[in-house]
Amino acid sequence: MNRLKLYFQLVRLNKPIGILLLLWPTLAALWLAAGGKPAWTLVAIFCAGTVLMRSAGCAINDFADRDFDKHVKRTAERPLTSGKIAAWEAVMVAVLLTLASLLLILPLNALTKELSVIAVIVAGSYPYFKRFFAIPQAYLGIAFGFGIPMGFAAVQGIVPAAAWLLLVANVFWAVAYDTEYAMVDRDDDLKIGIRTSAITFGRYDVLAIMLCYAASLGLVFAVGWQYGLRGWFSAGMLLAAACALYHYRLIRSRDRDGCFAAFRHNNWLGAAVFAGIALDYALR
Numbered sequence: 033m034n035r036l037k038l039y040f041q042l043v044r045l046n047k048p049i050g051i052l053l054l055l056w057p058t059l060a061a062l063w064l065a066a067g068g069k070p071a072w073t074l075v076a077i078f079c080a081g082t083v084l085m086r087s088a089g090c091a092i093n094d095f096a097d098r099d100f101d102k103h104v105k106r107t108a109e110r111p112l113t114s115g116k117i118a119a120w121e122a123v124m125v126a127v128l129l130t131l132a133s134l135l136l137i138l139p140l141n142a143l144t145k146e147l148s149v150i151a152v153i154v155a156g157s158y159p160y161f162k163r164f165f166a167i168p169q170a171y172l173g174i175a176f177g178f179g180i181p182m183g184f185a186a187v188q189g190i191v192p193a194a195a196w197l198l199l200v201a202n203v204f205w206a207v208a209y210d211t212e213y214a215m216v217d218r219d220d221d222l223k224i225g226i227r228t229s230a231i232t233f234g235r236y237d238v239l240a241i242m243l244c245y246a247a248s249l250g251l252v253f254a255v256g257w258q259y260g261l262r263g264w265f266s267a268g269m270l271l272a273a274a275c276a277l278y279h280y281r282l283i284r285s286r287d288r289d290g291c292f293a294a295f296r297h298n299n300w301l302g303a304a305v306f307a308g309i310a311l312d313y314a315l316r
Contacts, residue, residue, distance in 0.1 A: 211233065
């Protein structure tokens with residue numbers, strides 16, 4: 033049971049914020065692709081797949097960063113970094129969870145399966161982008177948002193331009209919230225040589241975050257308007273914009289606790305966007 037608890041911590045099931053940040057854009061894509069009425073079997077498959085792939089991503093991330101995390105106060109006690117589990121165990125967990133997620137999509141069409149292979153490659157390679165890419169959060173946005181084109185492919189058998197615009201919107205959103213997260217560890221990351229958007233943006237970090245929020249919400253609004261969403265969708269988008277403004281209050285002083293609180297609060301921003309989409313379809 034103690035081993036299972038360590039695996040539970042390894043894949044961050046005790047910290048579900050990452051699952052929710054993947055789930056909201058995925059659900060939004062399913063609702064848009066299906067005109068507000070996605071099959072519940074699809075919803076179940078994508079929800080379960082989101083949990084599995086986020087968990088696998090955490091395991092492989094800790095494996096890749098095992099020699100870096102020991103130098104960061106917030107991550108030094110993670111199961112792998114602290115030596116409570118072995119590196120091969122983290123890889124085993126990641127592989128098993130990935131295989132389980134691939135089994136989930138066996139009933140889906142060929143295009144969805146092909147996109148899932150790309151999603152696995154992107155998710156698995158993300159941790160290594162922090163070694164050389166100046167804004168790895170943008171790559172994270174692709175990894176966290178690949179449920180969007182997969183959702184459209186599963187429903188429609190194609191990936192329309194709107195799906196790719198939503199993926200771009202998700203990249204901007206990920207850069208915003210993960211820069212807030214990176215601001216918490218900026219001092220430690222500078223010492224160990226990890227590259228993050230918080231370091232790249234420097235003193236313009238807060239401005240960059242707010243511009244990314246604006247770009248993300250603007251793109252989502254444009255897609256929703258194109259799909260005929262109006263009143264309730266607009267209300268959801270206004271609520272999401274209010275969340276972004278609240279985040280500005282939290283991060284403008286660059287206090288660590290405030291930045292981490294802003295990162296966690298993005299769950300509500302994503303929920304507001306999805307709620308606006310779902311309610312607009314449901315209450316027509």
